[in-house]
Amino acid sequence: xxxxxxxxxxxxxxxxxxxxxxxxxxxxxxxxxxxxxxxxxxxxxxxxxxxxxxxxxxxxxxxxxxxxxxxxxxxxxxxxxxxxxxxxxxxxxxxxxxxxxxxxxxxxxxxxxxxxxxxxxxxxxxxxxxxxxxxxxxxxxxxxxxxxxxxxxxxxxxxxxxxxxxxxxxxxxxxxxxxxxxxxxxxxxxxxxxxxxxxxxxxxxxxxxxxxxxxxxxxxxxxxxxxxxxxxxxxxxxxxxxxxxxxxxxxxxxxxxxxxxxxxxxxxxxxxxxxxxxxxxxxxxxxxxxxxxxxxxxxxxxxxxxxxxxxxxxxxxxxxxxxxxxxxxxxxxxxxxxxxxxxxxxxxxxxxxxxxxxxxxxxxxxxxxxxxxxxxxxxxxxxxxxxxxxxxxxxxxxxxxxxxxxxxxxxxxxxxxx
Amino acid sequence: xxxxxxxxxxxxxxxxxxxxxxxxxxxxxxxxxxxxxxxxxxxxxxxxxxxxxxxxxxxxxxxxxxxxxxxxxxxxxxxxxxxxxxxxxxxxxxxxxxxxxxxxxxxxxxxxxxxxxxxxxxxxxxxxxxxxxxxxxxxxxxxxxxxxxxxxxxxxxxxxxxxxxxxxxxxxxxxxxxxxxxxxxxxxxxxxxxxxxxxxxxxxxxxxxxxxxxxxxxxxxxxxxxxxxxxxxxxxxxxxxxxxxxxxxxxxxxxxxxxxxxxxxxxxxxxxxxxxxxxxxxxxxxxxxxxxxxxxxx
Numbered sequence: 210x211x212x213x214x215x216x217x218x219x220x221x222x223x224x225x226x227x228x229x230x231x232x233x234x235x236x237x238x239x240x241x242x243x244x245x246x247x248x249x250x251x252x253x254x255x256x257x258x259x260x261x262x263x264x265x266x267x268x269x270x271x272x273x274x275x276x277x278x279x280x281x282x283x284x285x286x287x288x289x290x291x292x293x294x295x296x297x298x299x300x301x302x303x304x305x306x307x308x309x310x311x312x313x314x315x316x317x318x319x320x321x322x323x324x325x326x327x328x329x330x331x332x333x334x335x336x337x338x339x340x341x342x343x344x345x346x347x348x349x350x351x352x353x354x355x356x357x358x359x360x361x362x363x364x365x366x367x368x369x370x371x372x373x374x375x376x377x378x379x380x381x382x383x384x385x386x387x388x389x390x391x392x393x394x395x396x397x398x399x400x401x402x403x404x405x406x407x408x409x410x411x412x413x414x415x416x417x418x419x420x421x422x423x424x425x426x427x428x429x430x431x432x433x434x435x436x437x438x439x440x441x442x443x444x445x446x447x448x449x450x451x452x453x454x455x456x457x458x459x460x461x462x463x464x465x466x467x468x469x470x471x472x473x474x475x476x477x478x479x480x481x482x483x484x485x486x487x488x489x490x491x492x493x494x495x496x497x498x499x500x501x502x503x504x505x506x507x508x509x510x511x512x513x514x515x516x517x518x519x520x521x522x523x524x525x526x527x528x529x530x531x532x533x534x535x536x537x538x539x540x541x542x543x544x545x546x547x548x549x550x551x552x553x554x555x556x557x558x559x560x561x562x563x564x565x566x567x568x569x570x571x572x573x574x575x576x577x578x579x580x581x582x583x584x585x586x587x588x589x590x591x592x593x594x595x596x597x598x599x600x601x602x603x604x605x606x607x608x609x610x611x612x613x614x615x616x617x618x619x620x621x622x623x624x625x626x627x
Numbered sequence: 628x629x630x631x632x633x634x635x636x637x638x639x640x641x642x643x644x645x646x647x648x649x650x651x652x653x654x655x656x657x658x659x660x661x662x663x664x665x666x667x668x669x670x671x672x673x674x675x676x677x678x679x680x681x682x683x684x685x686x687x688x689x690x691x692x693x694x695x696x697x698x699x700x701x702x703x704x705x706x707x708x709x710x711x712x713x714x715x716x717x718x719x720x721x722x723x724x725x726x727x728x729x730x731x732x733x734x735x736x737x738x739x740x741x742x743x744x745x746x747x748x749x750x751x752x753x754x755x756x757x758x759x760x761x762x763x764x765x766x767x768x769x770x771x772x773x774x775x776x777x778x779x780x781x782x783x784x785x786x787x788x789x790x791x792x793x794x795x796x797x798x799x800x801x802x803x804x805x806x807x808x809x810x811x812x813x814x815x816x817x818x819x820x821x822x823x824x825x826x827x828x829x830x831x832x833x834x835x836x837x838x839x840x841x842x843x844x845x846x847x848x849x850x851x852x853x854x855x856x857x858x859x860x861x862x863x864x865x866x867x868x869x870x871x872x873x874x875x876x877x878x879x880x881x882x883x884x885x886x887x888x889x890x891x892x893x894x895x896x897x898x899x900x901x902x903x904x905x906x907x908x909x910x911x912x913x914x915x916x917x918x919x920x921x922x923x924x925x
Contacts, residue, residue, distance in 0.1 A: 242867060247882040250711070271868040272711055274878040284771055284863055288778035292866065453690070462887040464690035487685040 238265045241293040241523050241530070244282070246275045249513045252347030253296055256534055256543040264533075266526045268294070279304075279587070282518065286310050291518040294527045296346045299334045299514040300586045306337035307584065312517040315341045317528050323535035326553040330510035330580040343516030344531060345552025347544065350574045351406045351509040353499070354466060354480065355473040357492040359384050359391065363472070370473075370496035372503045374411065374440040377473065381449035384472035393449035395466060395474040396441070398606065400459035401590045401598035405581075406509045407475025407498065408601065411437045413579055414507030415500035420581040420589055420597075421625040428618045428625075429600070435614065436501050438604040445605050455606055458593075467491070477511065478571030482548040495567040497574055510578035512550075550575060588624050596620035673901070679894035680704065687891030703895035710880045710892075712868050714899070720786060721855055721872040722903070727790030728854040729847050732801045735794065736846060740805030741831050745817065755806070761799040767859065769795075774863050784866045792864060793854040801846045808842030809835060844914035851907055855900075873900050 245253040250272045257268045273281050278297050285291045305311055318324040318341045331345035357367035363383040371377045381393025397403040415433030444450050463480055465471050467488050497506035517527045540551040545561040550572050557572035590597040600617035604610040679687050683700040708714045743751050782788030820830040858874040865871055881893035
C-alpha cells in the first residue's frame, strides 16, 4: 500500500464506488414485455426501439398471431402469467374491458394533456362505464385506393376520384370495359374483418346504424345499407369485380390491386408505404370512402390500442410507456418518421408526411372515421359464418338483398342479447 | 429364319419365355411410371414452395400467381432470418424442445413398454388402455388446463415445460409402439439372458434394446416431427418472443397488413423448416420402416 499515493487510493475507491453504483443501477433496470399482434408488429417495434434507446428500462416485443391474441390474453390473465403491456385490435376493447382483463388507466390518461388530442375513435373504444382502460397506439384507417393509370385509360380524370356510390359503380364499369382481365373494383368476399373495414364506412357515412351494442339498438338500419349492397351487387353482375373475389378470405386483400389491373378498392392507409416500396411503378391515388351522396364520407378507424393487463408486474413502468408514446417525440419519430399514422389527430399534418400528400389524406381520415363499440364483435363480424359476412355474400353474390339484411338483423340481435 | 421358326415352335417353353419376360418388363415399366408419378405428385408442392421462396417479395404476392420466377431473389430468406429475435433463436428453441421431447419419451416409454410387455403386471391390459386414453382426448382440450397447472409450478414459458407437454402428447403412441416391439422378441432370448445371469435391467439394456432399435428409432422420429411442428402448445405456454419456436414464427412472418399473406416469406420459412425433418428422416429411414412394421404387427 505504501507504493500507492493517497490520491491513487482515492481514485481506486471512487472508481469502485462508481462501478458499484452503475452496476446496481444496471441491475435495477427492468425488462418489460409487450404483447402485440403480428400485423401490427412493425409499429410496435419502431416505438419500443425508440423507447429503449432513451430509457433504462427496456421493453421487448412478443408477436402473437392475429387470430390467437384473444386466446393468449385470456389464458394469461387466468393463470396470472400476463405481459406487462398489451397492444391489440381496438375492436376487442369492449369485451376485454367487460371481462376485467385490463387495468383502469383513468387517472393516468385524464391527467395527460396529450390524451385529449388522441383520435376520438380510440377514446370512445377505450371507455367503459365511465373509466378509461387504454389509448391509441398504432392506428390504421380505411380509404379508397385507385389506379390512376387505369383511370386515364378509361377516360376518367385521375385527379377526381369517385365521390358517390353511383360514381364508383360507373367508374368501375368503365375500367372493366378496358378488357384484358382488367376489373373495376375489388373486395375480399369471404372476409368479414376486411369488409367491416372497407365497406361498412360507406354505409355509416351515408347515415346507417349497423352493429348493436344491446338487443334494443338499431341494427343495419338507415340510409346506406341497402344502397351499398345494391351497388356491389350491380358491380358483381356487371362483371366489374373479379370472380376470385367471392372466395377470398382476405389472403389477397391487396394483391389484386398490386397486379396493376384493378381500378379501385377499399384498403388501409398503411398500404401506401408498402405499395411505394414494392411497386414503385404503380401510379395510385388515395381518397375518402364515399357514401350515397356527395359528401357522405367516412372511414373505419382501426389499428391497435395499448393497455395494461390486470396483474402486470411492472405496471408503473408500463404507465410511463403509455404516456411517453403519446408525446410529440414518440408520435413523430416512432410512427410518422416510419410512415405510420400517429394516433394523435393534431399531428396528422407533420414534417414527415409533407412530401407525400397521400399520407396527409389518410391521416385526416382518422378524424372523420368511426369504430363500432360492441360486444361480441368477433361473432357478429369476424367469424367465418358471421351475420355480417353472410349478409354481404347473400346480397352481393346471390342477389337476395332484403332477405340478407333481415336475416343478419335477427342473428345480430341474438348475439347482442348474449 | 425357317430353322429359327421351327426351332422355336418345337420347344414348348421357348414361345412363352419372351412373352413372360416382356410382361414382367411391362409391369416394371408401369410400376416405375406409377412410382415416378407419385413422387412427382409429392414433390410438386415442395418444388413450388422452393420456387415461390426465391421470387421477389412482390412477385410472390402477385394475384394471379406466376409459376416460374421472373427474377431470382433471396429477400424472403433474409426477411425470415431477420424476423424479430432472428431465425437462429427460433431454430435453437425448436431443436432444444424436440431433443428434450425425444429424451423424455425414451426415458419414460422404454421402461413402461418393457414392463407392460415382459412382466406379469396385474391389470396391465387395463393400465395400457388407460395409457392410450391420452390419444383419444383432443389436444386442444388439454392445453389450457395443463397451462394453468404448469404456470403454478413455474414450468410455463420454459423449453423444458414445453418439451414435457409434447412428451405427454407423444407418450401413449410411443409406449404402444415399443410394447409391441418388445412383445415381438422371442421368450427364449430373455430366458437365455437370465440363465447367463442378467437381471431385468441388464436384460433390457444388453438384449432387448439392441433388438428394438428399429422401434426406438421410430419413436424418435415421431417425437421429433410432432414436437417440431407443434403450434398451439408452444403459443399458449410461451410468453416471450425469445422462447418461441419455428411454427409460431412461421405464422407471424407470413402475416401482412389486414391479414394478407406474405407468400414469399411463408414459403421461405417452409423450406427452412422442412429441412431438418427431411434430414432426420433420410438418416433414420432404414430403421424407421422396419420399426414401424414391427411395432404395428404383433
